[in-house]
Structures are given as C-alpha cells and as structure tokens.
Amino acid sequence: MVPCLLYVHDISISVVSCLLHLFARRTFHLKLPMPRLSIIVPTYCEAENLPSLTQRIFVALRDQAYDFEMIVVDDNSPDNTQEVCRQLATEYPLRLLVRKTERGLSSAVIAGMNVAKGEILLCMDADLSHPPESVPELVAALENPQIDFVIGSRYVPGGSTEDGWGLFRWLNSKIATLMARPLTSTSDPMAGFFCLRRDTYHAARQLNPIGYKIGLELLVKCGCRNIAEVPICFANRLHGSSKLSLREQLNYVRHLRRLYRFRFGWLARCVEFLMVGFSGAFIDLGSLSLLLKAIPFEWARPVAILTAMTWNFFLNRAFTFAGARHDSILRQYLGFVSACAMGAVANWGVSVGLMKTVSLLKDTPLTAAAAGVVVGAVFNFLLCSCFVFRYKTAPCTTVELSSTGSPELRVSVKSTSAASQSGKNV
Numbered sequence: 331m332v333p334c335l336l337y338v339h340d341i342s343i344s345v346v347s348c349l350l351h352l353f354a355r356r357t358f359h360l361k362l363p364m365p366r367l368s369i370i371v372p373t374y375c376e377a378e379n380l381p382s383l384t385q386r387i388f389v390a391l392r393d394q395a396y397d398f399e400m401i402v403v404d405d406n407s408p409d410n411t412q413e414v415c416r417q418l419a420t421e422y423p424l425r426l427l428v429r430k431t432e433r434g435l436s437s438a439v440i441a442g443m444n445v446a447k448g449e450i451l452l453c454m455d456a457d458l459s460h461p462p463e464s465v466p467e468l469v470a471a472l473e474n475p476q477i478d479f480v481i482g483s484r485y486v487p488g489g490s491t492e493d494g495w496g497l498f499r500w501l502n503s504k505i506a507t508l509m510a511r512p513l514t515s516t517s518d519p520m521a522g523f524f525c526l527r528r529d530t531y532h533a534a535r536q537l538n539p540i541g542y543k544i545g546l547e548l549l550v551k552c553g554c555r556n557i558a559e560v561p562i563c564f565a566n567r568l569h570g571s572s573k574l575s576l577r578e579q580l581n582y583v584r585h586l587r588r589l590y591r592f593r594f595g596w597l598a599r600c601v602e603f604l605m606v607g608f609s610g611a612f613i614d615l616g617s618l619s620l621l622l623k624a625i626p627f628e629w630a631r632p633v634a635i636l637t638a639m640t641w642n643f644f645l646n647r648a649f650t651f652a653g654a655r656h657d658s659i660l661r662q663y664l665g666f667v668s669a670c671a672m673g674a675v676a677n678w679g680v681s682v683g684l685m686k687t688v689s690l691l692k693d694t695p696l697t698a699a700a701a702g703v704v705v706g707a708v709f710n711f712l713l714c715s716c717f718v719f720r721y722k723t724a725p726c727t728t729v730e731l732s733s734t735g736s737p738e739l740r741v742s743v744k745s746t747s748a749a750s751q752s753g754k755n756v
C-alpha cells in the first residue's frame with residue numbers, strides 16, 4: 331500500500347511539474363532554463379558505481395557554460411541503485427526512471443531519450459568504462475553543424491582500452507565491428523558512449539533495438555552520415571560485473587540482420603536467400619553421399635534434392651521470410667517446391683539457350699551454367715517473395731518514438747527541494 335502511494339505521489343509530482351512548466355511558458359512567455367545536455371545512463375545493479383560517476387560528471391561539466399541533467403534509467407535493480415540515486419539527486423541534477431516491466435539496455439536508453447529535455451542527448455555506461463572527463467569534448471564536437479553523431483572511440487589514434495581485456499574480448503569486439511562494416515565505416519560502432527542532437531534523434535525511423543548496440547541502431551536509423559570520433563581511454567569497469575551475456579551476443583546477430591534489412595531492403599533479403607541456398611547445396615551433396623550407401627543413384631538423387639529443398643524451405647521460413655509465418659505451412663511448402671522447380675527450369679533454359687546462341691560460350695559450358703544458376707536463383711527468389719511467402723504487414727515490428735515516454739515508466743522529477751527533502755524518487 332505504502333509503495334503504491336509513493337508511486338502515485340511521484341507521478342503526481344512529475345505531472346504537476348510538467349504542467350507548471352508548460353503553464354509558465356505559455357502564459358507568461360517565460361523562458362525557463364532547459365538543460366542543454368541530457369546524459370542518459372542505463373543501469374542494472376550499479377549502486378557502487380553511481381556516486382563516482384555522478385561526481386566525476388559534475389566536476390567535468392562544472393566549468394561549462396551550459397546546464398545539464400543526468401537521467402538514470404534503471405530496470406528495477408535488486409541492489410540499492412534507486413536509493414543511491416535518491417541520495418545523489420539531493421545534490422546533483424539527476425532524474426531517475428524505474429522500469430518495472432521491461433529489461434534491456436537499448437530500450438532503457440530510448441526510454442531515457444524520450445523524456446530528456448536537453449538539446450543534446452549523450453549516452454554512457456554507469457560503470458566508469460567511459461571517462462566522464464571526455465563528455466565536454468564529445469559535446470563540443472557537435473558544435474560543428476556538419477556533424478550529426480559523435481562517438482567516444484577506443485580505436486581512433488589516441489584512443490585505447492585498459493589492459494586486461496584478453497584476446498577473446500578483443501577479438502569479439504573486432505569481429506562485431508567488422509560485421510557492422512557494411513552499415514558504417516566508423517572505427518568503433520560498438521561504442522556505448524556517444525551523443526547526438528535531439529532533432530536528429532527525433533528524425534529516427536522505426537527504432538527497433540534488441541541487445542546492446544543502441545549506438546549502432548541510432549547511427550543507422552537516424553540516417554547519420556557525418557560522424558565524429560573522439561578518442562577515449564576505455565577503462566575496465568570500476569565495480570560489479572558485466573551484464574553482457576552470450577544471449578546478448580546472439581541478439582547482436584539478430585540486430586544486425588534487422589539493420590541490414592533497414593539499410594539495404596530487398597537486397598539484404600536476397601543475400602540471405604542465397605546463403606540459405608548455398609547451405610542447401612551442402613545438404614544436397616551430404617545426404618546424397620549417405621543415401622548412396624543404401625540405395626542406387628537414380629533413387630538417391632531425387633531424395634537428396636527433396637531433402638535439400640525441405641531444408642531450404644524451413645530456413646527461409648524461419649529467417650529470410652520470418653514475417654510470413656502466419657500463412658499455412660503446407661501451402662507455403664508446396665509453393666516453395668513449385669518455385670524451386672520453376673527456378674530449375676529457368677536455370678536449364680538459360681544455360682542451354684546461352685550455349686546454343688552465344689558462340690563465345692560454346693566451349694565454356696561452365697560459364698553458361700553459372701549464368702543459368704544466377705538467373706534460376708533470382709527467378710526463384712522473386713517467386714518466393716511475391717507468391718510463396720506473403721507478408722501481411724511490414725516485415726519488422728517497430729517501436730514508435732514518443733516524446734512523453736512509455737506509460738509504464740515511473741517518471742519522477744528533478745531534485746526539487748520538496749522532492750528531495752521528503753526522500754522521494756528523483
């Protein structure tokens with residue numbers, strides 16, 4: 331009962347504060363001070379790190395000409411992160427959002443950005459891996475109107491990672507960066523230390539983050555072209571342990587697929603379809619060699635082809651055309667087999683046609699066959715996209731940006747003396 335009352339109390343403070351703010355601005359044309367910078371810090375069990383982080387941010391920004399606010403977005407941590415925030419808010423301009431029904435770094439950052447008041451939105455980890463002393467430099471980089479995104483980078487000259495990373499973590503980061511190369515040429519797209527203008531953020535289309543790489547998501551979805559990288563020394567976390575799990579690494583692969591689809595559209599889907607087809611060739615040959623041990627070639631060949639086709643069907647249904655799973659599986663399977671058969675006929679027709687009509691290809695049947703394979707695959711892909719796997723709606727679900735934040739967010743006000751003295755959430 332008491333927590334419930336406190337909850338209602340917190341919300342009412344927020345609402346009243348917002349209404350007063352609006353009233354004052356609209357009625358008296360008052361220009362109330364809005365912070366220029368909002369620092370969004372996602373947290374899960376960071377009670378030990380938050381005091382040093384807040385204090386170092388404050389010292390780093392003390393002499394800057396602009397105001398700032400710090401928004402901690404906590405996913406209901408079982409340690410006393412929230413209590414620590416309440417304490418800190420009595421001294422510093424800190425707001426706390428507690429999410430009780432959701433978990434995840436990326437969605438936490440989005441929730442924070444949605445309620446941020448600053449013109450510039452900056453995101454950083456709570457564990458002091460990202461040096462607070464570099465915040466002014468990141469913000470200053472945005473003074474150049476040409477720049478639309480700034481990254482605190484480990485991999486530009488002058489940047490570094492603290493010792494003790496080990497080969498595995500280093501390789502992990504490098505491979506992940508390489509996988510994102512078709513999306514961006516920045517040296518450190520994995521960074522969680524970045525800033526952008528509020529307007530750029532609100533221009534984002536279809537924010538749909540999964541996993542940890544919210545910086546990459548924003549970079550791509552906000553259409554950022556001119557990116558500045560500020561070298562930073564990435565420190566090992568001060569207290570506690572990383573929440574980056576194997577599951578998050580798999581989420582990264584899923585996230586990349588979505589981003590590729592967003593950036594490259596049907597071309598990305600086509601590449602996926604070809605990769606599935608490529609894997610099917612191995613299944614075909616592998617099952618053929620197994621079957622040959624038991625049955626003659628005339629029987630083994632069609633069974634192997636059907637096995638490969640079935641394999642391709644299920645992979646395409648699960649991944650390439652995942653959004654079309656609502657349709658009957660039998661109808662799709664029969665459609666897929668028919669599309670493959672037509673693709674094979676197109677393949678055959680083009681190879682034989684080229685061999686017969688292009689004199690240059692008469693002596694190079696493999697080249698004619700390769701042309702047939704390409705045409706057959708494209709034909710097959712088009713049939714699958716247009717007729718076999720039909721989408722009801724857009725292929726990926728989207729999260730629309732809101733300027734007010736999600737309704738389940740517990741939004742509390744800045745460190746007004748009334749709130750802080752009564753020890754309520756801030």
Ligand SMILES: Nc1nc2c(ncn2[C@@H]2O[C@H](COP(=O)(O)OP(=O)(O)O)[C@@H](O)[C@H]2O)c(=O)[nH]1
Pocket residue numbers: 371372373374375376403404405433434435438454455456457459522567571572573574
């Ligand atoms: N709100 C929220 N924050 C998270 C979550 N997981 C991690 N964080 C925060 O995100 C930041 C980076 O996480 P961390 O575990 O240090 O990841 P690492 O730096 O990749 O090892 C830290 O401030 C974490 O407290 C989560 O599920 N929800």
Ligand SMILES: [Mg+2]
Pocket residue numbers: 455457459567572
């Ligand atoms: Mg960390």
